[in-house]
Amino acid sequence: MTIKEKQDELISDFSFMENWMDKYEHIIQLGKELPLIDEKYKTPDHLIKGCQSQVWLHTDMQDGKLIFTADSDAVITKGLVSLMITVFSGHTPKEIAESEIYFIDAIGLSSHLSPTRSNGLLSMLKQVKLYAIAYEAKSQSQKNGKEL
Amino acid sequence: MQHVPDITVPAIDVEKIRKDFPLLQEKVYGLPLVYLDNAATTQKPQIVLDTLMHYYIHLNSNVHRGVHHLSQEATAAYENSRKTIASFLNARKPEEIIFTKGTTDSINLVAYSFGRGEIKPGDVVLVSAMEHHSNIVPWQMMCEDRGAELKVIPMDENGELIMSAFTELLTDKVKIIAVTYVSNSLGTVNPVRDIIAQAHARNIPVLLDAAQAVQHMPVDVQELDVDFLVFSGHKIYGPTGTGVLYGKEEWLDRLPPYQGGGDMIKTVTFAKTIYNVLPYKFEAGTPDISGAIALEAAIKYVQQIGVENIQAWEEQLVEYAAQQLQQIEGLRFIGNAKHRSGAISFLVDDIHPYDLGELLDKQGIAIRTGHHCAEPVMGFFCIPGTVRASFAMYTTFEDIDRLVAGIKKAAAMLR
Numbered sequence: 001m002t003i004k005e006k007q008d009e010l011i012s013d014f015s016f017m018e019n020w021m022d023k024y025e026h027i028i029q030l031g032k033e034l035p036l037i038d039e040k041y042k043t044p045d046h047l048i049k050g051c052q053s054q055v056w057l058h059t060d061m062q063d064g065k066l067i068f069t070a071d072s073d074a075v076i077t078k079g080l081v082s083l084m085i086t087v088f089s090g091h092t093p094k095e096i097a098e099s100e101i102y103f104i105d106a107i108g109l110s111s112h113l114s115p116t117r118s119n120g121l122l123s124m125l126k127q128v129k130l131y132a133i134a135y136e137a138k139s140q141s142q143k144n145g146k147e148l
Numbered sequence: 149m150q151h152v153p154d155i156t157v158p159a160i161d162v163e164k165i166r167k168d169f170p171l172l173q174e175k176v177y178g179l180p181l182v183y184l185d186n187a188a189t190t191q192k193p194q195i196v197l198d199t200l201m202h203y204y205i206h207l208n209s210n211v212h213r214g215v216h217h218l219s220q221e222a223t224a225a226y227e228n229s230r231k232t233i234a235s236f237l238n239a240r241k242p243e244e245i246i247f248t249k250g251t252t253d254s255i256n257l258v259a260y261s262f263g264r265g266e267i268k269p270g271d272v273v274l275v276s277a278m279e280h281h282s283n284i285v286p287w288q289m290m291c292e293d294r295g296a297e298l299k300v301i302p303m304d305e306n307g308e309l310i311m312s313a314f315t316e317l318l319t320d321k322v323k324i325i326a327v328t329y330v331s332n333s334l335g336t337v338n339p340v341r342d343i344i345a346q347a348h349a350r351n352i353p354v355l356l357d358a359a360q361a362v363q364h365m366p367v368d369v370q371e372l373d374v375d376f377l378v379f380s381g382h383k384i385y386g387p388t389g390t391g392v393l394y395g396k397e398e399w400l401d402r403l404p405p406y407q408g409g410g411d412m413i414k415t416v417t418f419a420k421t422i423y424n425v426l427p428y429k430f431e432a433g434t435p436d437i438s439g440a441i442a443l444e445a446a447i448k449y450v451q452q453i454g455v456e457n458i459q460a461w462e463e464q465l466v467e468y469a470a471q472q473l474q475q476i477e478g479l480r481f482i483g484n485a486k487h488r489s490g491a492i493s494f495l496v497d498d499i500h501p502y503d504l505g506e507l508l509d510k511q512g513i514a515i516r517t518g519h520h521c522a523e524p525v526m527g528f529f530c531i532p533g534t535v536r537a538s539f540a541m542y543t544t545f546e547d548i549d550r551l552v553a554g555i556k557k558a559a560a561m562l563r
């Protein structure tokens with residue numbers, strides 16, 4: 001699935017839920033499915049700034065694709081990280097860097113989450129994109145290096 | 149729903165009181181609001197809103213300046229508020245009441261002026277381990293400026309001050325003690341009479357942060373014999389941006405002014421300025437006139453209900469809440485003082501307070517989560533924050549039942 005298709009699927013899943021308690025239930029469930037970060041990466045440089053609760057995020061490159069793992073000390077946050085990772089994991093840095101992210105608004109997360117949470121979500125999004133851009137830049141310079 | 153206890157305060161007609169507060173009639177997410185964040189700020193009765201409107205429609209004018217009719221009316225209303233507040237606190241004179249922007253502003257005023265007038269390098273300022281940031285940082289800043297030292301009265305696991313340690317900290321170097329009357333994060337009521345008595349035995353003045361006290365219990369500054377006492381208007385049903393500093397006249401006379409500007413002067417030349425008398429010496433610039441007048445309306449409202457009645461009602465609420473919350477599996481109180489008021493802090497298992505707060509919010513229940521501007525308190529208990537329910541005169545037993553049911557539902561989802 002493309003990043004766009006994954007977003008559309010999430011939006012559709014959430015659209016069937018009537019109230020916010022149900023949506024939270026779903027988010028919490030997703031948190032339980034989060035691919036957990038290796039304990040050794042739970043270091044300050046893997047902490048995302050701007051989150052009120054603690055969020056650690058790590059990324060690995062496998063076959064040209066980025067795989068994200070993460071964790072948080074708060075359950076709802078964990079669910080939100082899981083949403084984010086579902087969308088991005090398994091895509092190339094270029095796809096991630098160029099993707100347009102609209103599921104957060106479409107689900108209504110930006111307006112219904114407490115401001116500290118939605119700020120945290122935005123910091124997370126920024127961090128994922130930064131990772132992708134950094135990988136993309138690295139692979140570009142390696143390519144250029146070989147050609148020289 | 150649990151049953152409501154039979155003991156209630158006959159003098160409090162809570163249903164009638166609730167009708168006076170327009171915001172309590174609001175719904176959130178389509179549910180009737182349960183507002184349990186009163187320690188952060190209280191809702192305002194209609195009379196406070198009406199007073200604000202009335203001021204701008206009929207009285208608006210600058211105070212202490214004009215000879216014209218409106219200015220005199222506005223000045224009279226503003227000064228009447230000062231008298232009402234003086235009598236509410238039982239101050240000797242209205243001049244001992246200084247209008248400020250709030251507790252924070254009041255403490256900054258005293259820290260600055262006291263520092264400039266009284267503090268030398270090597271002197272000591274005492275605060276307690278359970279202070280709000282606004283009763284820590286202004287003193288820290290002043291101590292840094294003056295080369296003085298900030299020392300801390302420790303507390304124990306129950307969230308009570310360790311009084312023997314306080315006594316040991318009292319040396320001749322201590323120049324002022326600033327403590328909270330009631331802790332906003334733990335609900336602890338501190339033994340302020342004992343603190344003041346021990347301090348005065350050594351001629352050390354005491355400032356009480358009464359931000360969480362005046363709306364919950366009778367406060368008499370003469371009976372307490374306290375030197376400075378501060379509170380915020382918005383936590384006692386009044387408007388935001390208003391606050392009070394009570395200071396004993398001899399102290400306020402002795403301290404240098406805080407901010408300079410209009411109103412606080414008697415005469416100004418480029419060579420020298422002669423400062424105005426109390427209370428104007430500490431009220432530079434155009435004050436929050438409408439706010440001060442509406443604060444009077446709030447305080448009169450409280451007086452009409454009766455602070456003793458409010459206290460009796462809220463004591464039952466706190467007791468009932470503690471008893472009901474205790475029955476929730478995995479819930480532990482943060483702060484378990486014998487004498488507490490207004491607020492209860494807790495955690496459930498290892499559920500993050502933000503998670504719990506968010507799921508309570510979605511059920512229409514407003515509580516506070518986080519460090520409550522008291523990071524040292526959270527550090528002491530090694531927790532990221534707490535969930536805090538805090539009460540007001542309009543809080544009901546049903547509110548507490550909904551809180552308890554809401555926590556149970558949220559905890560089941562989060563476990």
Ligand SMILES: Cc1ncc(COP(=O)(O)O)c(C=O)c1O
Pocket residue numbers: 187188249250251252253280282283328330331332357359360380521
């Ligand atoms: C004990 C205590 N002190 C000081 C403050 C600060 O009050 P304000 O923000 O109104 O200046 C508060 C408010 O949260 C408080 O609870």
